[in-house]
Amino acid sequence: MSEITRLPYDVVVIGAGGAGLRAAIEARQQGKKTAIISKSLFGKAHTVMAEGGAAAALGNVSQQDRWQVHFRDTIRGGKFLNDPRMAELHAKEAGERVLELEYWGALFDRTSDGKISQRNFGGHEYPRLAHVGDRTGLELIRTLQQRVVQLQQADAVELGDPDAMLKVFAETTVTELVKDGERIAGAFAYIRESGEFVLFEAPAVILATGGVGKSFKVTSNSWEYTGDGHALALRAGATLLNMEFVQFHPTGMVWPPSVKGILVTESVRGDGGVLRNSNGERFMFGYVPDVFRSHYAESEEEADGWYTDPENNRRPPELLPRDEVARAINTEVKEGRGSPHGGVYLDVSTRMPASEITRRLPSMHHQFRELADVDITAEPMEVGPTCHYVMGGVEVDADTGAAVVPGLFAAGEVAGGMHGSNRLGGNSLSDLLVFGCRSGLGAASYLDGLGSERPTVAEEDLQAAVAAAQAPLQREAGENPYAVHQELQETMNDLVGIIRRGSEIEEALENLAKIRERVANVRSEGGTIYNPGWHLALDLWNMLLVSESIARAALEREESRGGHTRDDFPEMSPEWRKVNLLVSLRDGKVRLRQRPVDPLRPDLLELFEREELAKYLTDAELPAEETAKEDK
Structure with a gap:
């Protein structure tokens, strides 16, 4: 031994x-x-x-x-x-x-x-x-x-x-x-x-x-x-x-092939970056699910107002949860509106001056300049979904x-x-x-x-x-x-x-x-x-x-x-x-079984509108109408 x-x-x-x-x-x-x-x-x-x-x-x-x-x-x-x-x-x-x-x-x-x-x-x-x-x-x-x-x-x-x-x-x-x-x-x-x-x-x-x-x-x-x-x-x-x-982050590098999948931080979109397809369309407005409709902007003018007034509740659709954005990009590419290398365009250069981009996004600026010969202060990035998190x-x-x-x-x-x-x-x-x-x-x-x-x-x-x-x-x-x-x-x-x-x-x-x-x-x-x-x-x-x-x-x-x-x-x-x-291993084989999800306490349910809860919960799980209220 x-x-x-x-x-x-x-x-x-x-x-x-x-x-x-x-x-x-x-x-x-x-x-x-x-x-x-x-x-x-x-x-x-x-x-x-x-x-x-x-x-x-x-x-x-x-x-x-x-x-x-x-x-x-x-x-x-x-x-x-x-x-x-x-x-x-x-x-x-x-x-x-x-x-x-x-x-x-x-x-x-x-x-x-x-x-x-x-x-x-x-x-x-x-x-x-x-x-x-x-x-x-x-x-x-x-x-x-x-x-x-x-x-x-x-x-x-x-x-x-x-x-x-x-x-x-x-x-x-x-x-x-x-x-x-x-x-x-x-x-x-x-x-x-x-x-x-x-x-x-x-x-x-x-x-x-x-x-x-x-x-x-x-x-x-x-x-x-x-x-x-x-x-x-x-x-x-x-x-x-x-x-x-398994989460597929919506924005990974798609070019060159040697760095395909390397992450493009979500802070690019958080700081004003917009997604466009090969037709130049800001396509995310067409992918807002009904359950999020009241929280996300329906026009570019309304979306732009978010960055000057963050207390406004109508956020840009680029800031939807990652699964929604990843599926939207995947659909655009599959339907022929993708970028030359199989992604879409993420542009922050029209939203911030070059000095602000290099100050707030130094790693992204360096990453694209060195690995893809792209200057993100002057041109868009090509991005697409990449396996990111489980x-x-x-x-x-x-x-x-x-x-x-x-x-x-x-x-x-x-x-x-x-x-x-x-x-x-x-x-x-x-x-x-x-x-x-x-x-x-x-x-x-x-x-x-x-x-x-x-x-x-x-x-x-x-x-x-x-x-x-x-x-x-x-x-x-x-x-x-x-x-x-x-x-x-x-x-x-x-x-x-x-x-x-x-x-x-x-x-x-x-x-x-x-x-x-x-x-x-x-x-x-x-x-x-x-x-x-x-x-x-x-x-x-x-x-x-x-x-x-x-x-x-x-x-x-x-x-x-x-x-x-x-x-x-x-x-x-x-x-x-x-x-x-639940997955377990028995006799060397992967086994699967079901277990109920723990319910939300009534005081936590009250943080949501009843109409929103109805999209996720069964009728038996919904609170009585008089107890559900919007959080102020």
Whole structure:
């Protein structure tokens, strides 16, 4: 058996993005010895790509904004399928978490009177996104990393060792969670540079691994997003919630091919950018759903008034929720009104002077100039939908982040429930702050309840994890993992993409069954010292599990809602609105079952007009007419 380094910890956090760092900071502040495992270099987490801002009802730009309005916008965006408790906690606590970042040193943009500036974003009734130009995610990561360093410096002074209570393990990949009976006992991993195997012995593991985008051909996600946390949770006995809901961000780069899918921040539209088709038409006016009709402008003149008077309730249609904009762009392209490279035009040059664009959108200006030879201060961008975010994830308790497996927690994109069927822009950064903090507290509380009784890892489980990791290197023959990965991506992109049909999803499941047999026999040449082919061979198991989970849930849900659009079931169903789909793994097979959605409390229902509720809820769920009222 290969030599394995054993490292004892109280809490192991898998993922070093915003959710993982915030969880680790909280666990350490609660006195727990904590390890942070980063799949890439520390500081390179995908959170840095979240450019627009963190949504929080601070009321700095619009004094009418408050947590109830933020909650209402979040539920509307998620098409009433959100976990109500998660959405409530998020709306209430996002402001506190953003102010905490400021206290820790985050340098937010400012209003004229010195408050944190907030900008418009799709689906938000008021300017709500606290931002740092279009580099907010980068500032968030910088601030949280600096907080980690501060805690380590304190440990160096008090304990003589900066790594005594909080240590980062960069370029390290977890391949399996290990258990003692039903309880989590640790995480088995390898160091990517050397191939050395490591067992993190810990009774509490927090998953903060992000999303699943690398299962799709066109994605804004970076290479780490192979669904590791989703698959680790499934194999450990946890359940995944509503995996059919995959968000296709409406604006990714479409040219040149080498950068297709790279994100174009929503703040371009929030700051006045407009979408036009190849005929020069501002087409979004024709795609406003009836349920949003009273909130969005019906003419260019009315839309332009929003930017001079944000208190006006008639927002430009470019600021519809992301699922609506993505479907509209997809339709324009399919009907022959797309740009030369298969997208549409996004133009901000007619709305702002060049100096203002380079000040407010420096990353976008640099990105297009360097990668596409386009000067966005003078010409439009070509953009189109790209796989961006998964709303589905590990089923967790809203208050603690706990999964159904004792000792397992999840936060951020890997956790399900918060965003319902579609996430509003800006809610991701505040989500990972709120629930990163809560999962760290939850893990600490769980540990306190264990006392001195800690789980242990059985030797046979450890040997099984080693054997599974080494298998691709020990086969004398087998397929190239890159070829199998390409076919998996094409299957998901073409058959379970932005527009779905039952027959195509069934075809995808047949393809995935064949790919499963091939993944079991992939071969990686070379040894364990930094071997990308070996790394991909192991990641393929995770992507396959996640892909099948998405496909089976998408086939089961016979309606269109949020990030899930069925061509053969084009309408939302009030009956399906009451249904959560839970994925589990039994006997090595992906299983699906239904569970009722938690109802909204009466006081939260009162935030919506009864006419709006009637578009989502069944008659039995509607409140009495005299209790439903418009929020003033």
